[in-house]
Structures are given as C-alpha cells and as structure tokens.
Amino acid sequence: VNFExxxxxxxxxxxxxxxxxxGIDLMGCDAQPTQIALAIAELLPSxxxxxxxxxxxxxxxxxxxxxxxxxxxxxxxxxTMDEDPLYAVRRKKNSSLYQGMQMLQRKxxxxxxxxxxxxxxxxxxNLALSRLRGVDRTALLTLLPTKGSQSVAVLDVxxxxxxxxxxxxxxxxxxxSFQKSCSIAHPTVGLLNIGEEAGKGTPEVREAYQQLxxxxxxxxxxxxxxxxxxxxxxxxxxxxxxxxxxxxxNIFLKTAEGIASFILSQIEKTLVEHKTAHHLSDLLMGMxxxxxxxxxxxxxxxxxxxxxxxxxxxxxxxxxxxxxxEAFRLLENGFLQKLKVAF
Amino acid sequence: VNFExxxxxxxxxxxxxxxxxxGIDLMGCDAQPTQIALAIAELLPSxxxxxxxxxxxxxxxxxxxxxxxxxxxxxxxxxTMDEDPLYAVRRKKNSSLYQGMQMLQRKxxxxxxxxxxxxxxxxxxNLALSRLRGVDRTALLTLLPTKGSQSVAVLDVxxxxxxxxxxxxxxxxxxxSFQKSCSIAHPTVGLLNIGEEAGKGTPEVREAYQQLxxxxxxxxxxxxxxxxxxxxxxxxxxxxxxxxxxxxxNIFLKTAEGIASFILSQIEKTLVEHKTAHHLSDLLMGMxxxxxxxxxxxxxxxxxxxxxxxxxxxxxxxxxxxxxxEAFRLLENGFLQKLKVAF
Numbered sequence: 001v002n003f004e005x006x007x008x009x010x011x012x013x014x015x016x017x018x019x020x021x022x023g024i025d026l027m028g029c030d031a032q033p034t035q036i037a038l039a040i041a042e043l044l045p046s047x048x049x050x051x052x053x054x055x056x057x058x059x060x061x062x063x064x065x066x067x068x069x070x071x072x073x074x075x076x077x078x079x080t081m082d083e084d085p086l087y088a089v090r091r092k093k094n095s096s097l098y099q100g101m102q103m104l105q106r107k108x109x110x111x112x113x114x115x116x117x118x119x120x121x122x123x124x125x126n127l128a129l130s131r132l133r134g135v136d137r138t139a140l141l142t143l144l145p146t147k148g149s150q151s152v153a154v155l156d157v158x159x160x161x162x163x164x165x166x167x168x169x170x171x172x173x174x175x176x177s178f179q180k181s182c183s184i185a186h187p188t189v190g191l192l193n194i195g196e197e198a199g200k201g202t203p204e205v206r207e208a209y210q211q212l213x214x215x216x217x218x219x220x221x222x223x224x225x226x227x228x229x230x231x232x233x234x235x236x237x238x239x240x241x242x243x244x245x246x247x248x249x250n251i252f253l254k255t256a257e258g259i260a261s262f263i264l265s266q267i268e269k270t271l272v273e274h275k276t277a278h279h280l281s282d283l284l285m286g287m288x289x290x291x292x293x294x295x296x297x298x299x300x301x302x303x304x305x306x307x308x309x310x311x312x313x314x315x316x317x318x319x320x321x322x323x324x325x326e327a328f329r330l331l332e333n334g335f336l337q338k339l340k341v342a343f
Numbered sequence: 344v345n346f347e348x349x350x351x352x353x354x355x356x357x358x359x360x361x362x363x364x365x366g367i368d369l370m371g372c373d374a375q376p377t378q379i380a381l382a383i384a385e386l387l388p389s390x391x392x393x394x395x396x397x398x399x400x401x402x403x404x405x406x407x408x409x410x411x412x413x414x415x416x417x418x419x420x421x422x423t424m425d426e427d428p429l430y431a432v433r434r435k436k437n438s439s440l441y442q443g444m445q446m447l448q449r450k451x452x453x454x455x456x457x458x459x460x461x462x463x464x465x466x467x468x469n470l471a472l473s474r475l476r477g478v479d480r481t482a483l484l485t486l487l488p489t490k491g492s493q494s495v496a497v498l499d500v501x502x503x504x505x506x507x508x509x510x511x512x513x514x515x516x517x518x519x520s521f522q523k524s525c526s527i528a529h530p531t532v533g534l535l536n537i538g539e540e541a542g543k544g545t546p547e548v549r550e551a552y553q554q555l556x557x558x559x560x561x562x563x564x565x566x567x568x569x570x571x572x573x574x575x576x577x578x579x580x581x582x583x584x585x586x587x588x589x590x591x592x593n594i595f596l597k598t599a600e601g602i603a604s605f606i607l608s609q610i611e612k613t614l615v616e617h618k619t620a621h622h623l624s625d626l627l628m629g630m631x632x633x634x635x636x637x638x639x640x641x642x643x644x645x646x647x648x649x650x651x652x653x654x655x656x657x658x659x660x661x662x663x664x665x666x667x668x669e670a671f672r673l674l675e676n677g678f679l680q681k682l683k684v685a686f
Contacts, residue, residue: 248590256574258576
C-alpha cells in the first residue's frame with residue numbers, strides 16, 4: 001500500500017459530508033493494528049453508509065484495507081501504555097493519540113476512540129480540547145451491568161484521584177445527561193459511600209451529600225438524588241448514576257472486575273474437575289460475555305468539547321467494535337450537545 | 344430462669360481459670376439472641392473444655408441454657424444498628440456492647456464478639472481499651488478469599504475514613520502480625536492503589552508508598568512491601584496483606600460482596616430457567632459458602648489492648664460460630680501478645 005497516497009487521500013478530502021466520521025487509534029494497546037482494523041471493517045456494513053472511519057497509526061503498522069469508507073492518517077510516534085502520561089503528551093505531539101485529539105479539535109472527526117494509555121488520553125483531551133462551560137474537571141464515565149434492565153453509569157473512574165463537592169455535582173450532571181441519551185427519562189443519582197446515613201464518609205463526601213441534595217429542590221418532581229449508595233448496592237439496578245472521586249471509582253471498578261473474574265474462574269475450575277455437562281460452558285460464556293468489560297462500550301472522557309472514548313482493557317477487536325457502536329449511538333443522539341445545555 | 348441467680352453466678356465466680364473466656368454480645372443484630380446462643384452451645388463441645396462463654400444481653404432476651412461452661416451477664420440497654428455510634432456509646436454505658444468492652448478491659452473476658460453497630464463497637468473499643476503502644480489509630484481487619492490457598496487480610500475496612508501515610512504503615516505491621524498468626528512465615532504487604540506505578544494515587548497514598556518501601560530496607564531478606572496493588576489483583580493470592588484507608592477499604596469490601604452476590608444470583612437464575620441438573624445446586628452452594636462472608640470469621644478491631652471481633656453482616660448463627668472459632672484460635676496463638684511486640 002502506498003502510504004503517501006493514502007495520506008494524501010485523507011488530507012485532500014473535501015470538508016466531510018453530512019454523516020459522521022470517527023477516528024480510531026490503532027496504536028498503543030496489546031492488540032495488533034491489523035486485527036483491530038479488520039474487526040472494524042467487518043462491522044462497517046452494519047452501520048449507516050454516512051459513517052466514515054479514519055484509522056490512525058504509524059506507516060509500518062497501518063493495514064492495507066482499501067475501502068471507500070475507511071481513511072488513514074499516518075502518525076510518526078506512538079505513546080505506549082507504560083509511559084508517564086503528562087511527559088508523553090508533552091513530548092509526543094506527533095503520536096497517533098495526540099494527533100487524533102487534534103483532528104477532533106479541528107472537527108475533522110466527530111469522535112475519537114483509543115485503547116491506549118488512559119492517562120495520556122485524558123491529558124491530551126484536556127490539552128487539545130476546550131472544557132465544557134460549567135465543568136471544572138474531566139471525568140471518566142463507565143457503564144456496569146446491574147440486576148435490573150438498565151446499566152449504571154459510574155463516574156469518575158480514574159481521571160482525577162481527588163474530587164471536591166462541586167466536582168461531584170458536575171459529575172452528577174454529566175451522568176444524568178448520559179443516561180438521558182440512553183433513553184432513561186428521569187435518571188437518579190447516588191453518591192458512593194461507606195454507609196447510607198447522611199453523616200457518613202470523608203468531609204468532602206459529606207459536603208457533596210449536602211450539595212447533591214439541592215438536586216431535589218423541586219418538590220413537584222421525583223427526587224433525583226437518592227442519597228448514599230454502598231458498594232454492594234450499586235448493582236441492584238435501583239440507581240442510574242453513581243458519582244465518586246477518581247481514586248475510589250477506579251478501585252471500585254477494578255474490584256468489580258477482579259471479583260467477577262475470580263468467581264467465574266473458580267466455577268469453571270469446579271466444572272472441569274467434575275466433568276460437568278457441556279451445555280454449562282455456554283451458560284458461563286454467557287455470564288462472561290455479560291460481565292466482561294469487552295462487551296461494554298468502554299469509558300467516555302466527559303467534560304471536554306469533543307467525544308472521546310477509551311476502549312476498555314487490552315483493546316481486543318470485540319471491545320473496539322463495541323466502542324465504535326457506542327460512539328456512533330452517542331453522535332446520533334447528540335450526547336455532546338445535550339451535555340452542553342445541561343450546564 | 345432466675346436471672347438474679349444467673350447474674351450472681353457470673354459476678355460471684357472466682358477469678359477465671361487457666362483457660363479462656365469469650366464474651367458474646369447477643370444484642371443489636373438481626374438474629375434472635377436465643378438462636379445465636381443455641382448455635383454457640385452446639386459448637387462448645389467441639390472446643391477445648393478450658394473455654395468458657397459469657398453471653399451478654401437484656402434480661403428479657405437472655406436464653407435459659409443451663410450449661411457449666413456458659414455464663415450470663417445481664418445488660419440494661421441495647422445499642423441498635425441505626426444509632427449514631429458516638430452518641431450511642433456516650434449515652435448507653437449500660438448497653439451489652441459497652442459492658443462487654445468494660446469486661447474485656449477488666450480482663451474478666453479474654454475476647455469480645457459482637458454483631459452489633461460497627462461504629463459503636465469501634466468507638467467503645469477506643470473509649471474503654473487502651474491503644475497499643477506505637478499505634479495511633481484503630482483499624483478494622485477482614486479476610487477475603489483468593490485464587491491461592493491463603494486468604495488476604497485487608498485493613499482498614501472502615502474504622503477511619505481517612506488515613507495518613509504513617510497510619511497505613513501501622514496497618515501494615517498489624518496485618519503482618521495477623522498473617523503470621525495464620526502460619527504465614529513471611530507475609531507480604533501491598534498498597535491498594537489505582538495503578539502499579541510508584542507515582543499513582545492521592546498525595547497521601549504516594550507518601551505511603553515511600554514509607555512502606557522502607558519495609559524492604561534489609562537487602563538480605565525477601566521484600567515485604569510488593570508495591571501498589573490494583574483492585575482486580577487483590578484476589579490473585581500473590582499478596583498476604585492489603586493496606587488502605589477506611590473509606591476505600593470499605594468501598595472495596597462491599598463492592599466485592601455486591602458483585603459476588605450479583606453474579607451468583609444471575610447464575611442461579613439461569614440454572615433455574617434451564618432446569619439444570621440438581622447436582623449443580625451443590626456446586627453453587629459450595630461457591631456461596633466459599634464466598635459468603637458468614638463463612639468468614641468476621642472483622643478484627645486492631646490496635647487496642649483487647650481482642651474485639653465484629654461478627655459479619657446480619658450476625659446469623661453460622662457467622663457467630665465462625666467468629667468464636669477464630670477468636671479462640673487468635674487467643675491460643677497469642678495474637679495480641681505478638682501484635683504488641685511488633686511495634
């Protein structure tokens with residue numbers, strides 16, 4: 001494949017058509033760029049023809065997939081998983097990750113997906129994109145399954161370790177906007193805490209409880225803030241948005257992943273030992289599918305003027321497909337526009 | 344049953360014999376006092392004859408179980424689950440919970456077990472018992488199952504929401520002592536954090552990382568501090584002690600419980616829907632048994648001069664039995680004496 005030509009194809013292209021264009025960073029994760037690209041190319045026919053894809057990668061790693069709806073951007077550098085985020089973003093302005101963010105800023109793409117270094121993704125979003133009016137801090141939003149029919153949106157799961165009360169209030173507003181985009185008419189908000197009583201937790205969390213209570217000031221409307229929620233009750237399906245600081249949120253998310261993996265592996269081990277019927281594998285596969293984060297669309301970098309998605313975990317091709325579907329859904333729903341008017 | 348006589352039987356008793364005497368608070372939890380007492384009485388024959396039990400409860404709730412190794416203490420008040428801990432402990436000095444702590448302080452009992460209000464239990468331990476030399480703060484220690492053969496000890500799971508670096512260092516020392524009492528010759532310590540790199544987390548956690556690194560200063564010994572551990576890796580069985588502040592630790596513990604309950608209930612639902620073979624119920628019962636906290640001995644209030652155990656959750660009789668067995672094991676092992684010389 002002639003990368004000069006490909007590069008030209010992209011840069012020479014006229015202002016994008018009326019559809020959407022989503023940029024996908026093929027670099028910086030464990031998966032092979034070609035595998036990611038193939039998975040996306042396979043999915044493309046099932047998405048509307050107005051959607052175009054721009055793959056970002058180094059010249060030696062970009063796959064040769066001639067396709068009218070796939071474009072390429074050749075980056076010169078790669079930010080790896082183990083690099084210090086701030087240092088990497090400052091030094092590697094020509095990386096696929098930072099260049100993608102630049103394209104988003106210039107409106108050459110409508111959304112940007114990466115499975116690379118999370119810290120670098122957030123840092124470059126903060127650097128390249130303007131912050132939404134009324135939002136002081138970027139937050140990472142993720143979805144988790146519940147016993148109910150709807151997933152719960154949890155934020156912040158790791159963009160900023162600490163959070164003051166006003167930040168948690170802003171996270172609540174962003175989470176509500178997100179759940180409205182998932183067709184929940186009146187999303188409820190809970191504060192992740194170590195007990196249900198109002199006086200529980202650190203001084204910041206107690207202050208946040210007071211400020212979040214203001215969300216219920218309209219006595220004629222159903223309450224938005226349902227109070228403190230303990231770790232074990234997040235999965236009950238009784239709350240739509242959980243707000244917490246990025247340290248606690250990240251511990252929460254990874255603990256949930258860790259214990260899920262632990263339990264399923266224990267059950268599988270027992271089944272193998274007992275040579276249990278084959279049809280159970282299907283059941284467990286289903287459980288894994290339901291619980292494994294690759295089946296979830298990834299995390300959304302909330303609070304900046306641009307739709308940025310972090311594809312989960314090791315960035316396997318299935319996870320990229322889910323991220324792409326979700327990014328497209330959020331574009332179609334006008335999530336970012338709704339978020340802007342929420343403040 | 345004549346409670347005056349029972350009360351007299353206890354107070355008139357000579358200084359306790361060479362064995363151990365464990366106090367059990369029958370009040371303040373969801374279980375019926377009589378059920379708890381019956382479960383303990385059933386277990387007693389399997390424990391050495393030198394162990395005596397003192398049940399604490401109100402006169403109307405104490406069961407009539409004449410048994411040469413069971414004694415009774417009549418308390419006048421009960422601290423309930425939903426009371427403010429500090430307020431309750433200050434006002435209800437005649438409660439079974441506070442009186443038990445007083446008996447522990449006077450060495451009339453060697454250990455005290457309660458399934459009541461956790462905050463009140465910790466507050467009364469802090470009030471009635473002296474703190475161990477070298478320990479600034481009480482911490483709640485709990486055990487969790489791992490993929491390995493040993494459980495992991497996690498502290499603090501909720502005694503103090505915030506923790507400074509030196510507190511986490513003290514928690515590490517207490518966790519090491521505990522695991523040594525579980526026959527682990529060289530316990531390792533990990534710091535619960537949002538990434539493995541040294542620079543991760545809040546300023547307090549980063550400072551704790553530096554201070555914990557001092558545990559490895561002997562180059563001839565295997566390292567004690569293995570660094571940061573993420574939520575998902577706690578269950579790997581690669582680390583014996585996890586230290587964290589009480590806010591994060593409590594969220595961690597309850598999230599683990601919540602997701603475990605969520606997964607097992609989902610699997611059970613699927614099995615019922617598919618009318619799967621009966622022998623699978625046994626498998627899932629086994630999993631529940633392995634994962635359910637009632638099968639774990641409860642949490643230990645560490646850092647005070649007395650062995651205080653919080654029986655888990657709703658305090659069902661099975662959980663009380665596990666707590667009693669563990670309290671007796673810790674007494675036989677001289678856990679508290681070992682803890683004192685660790686500082």
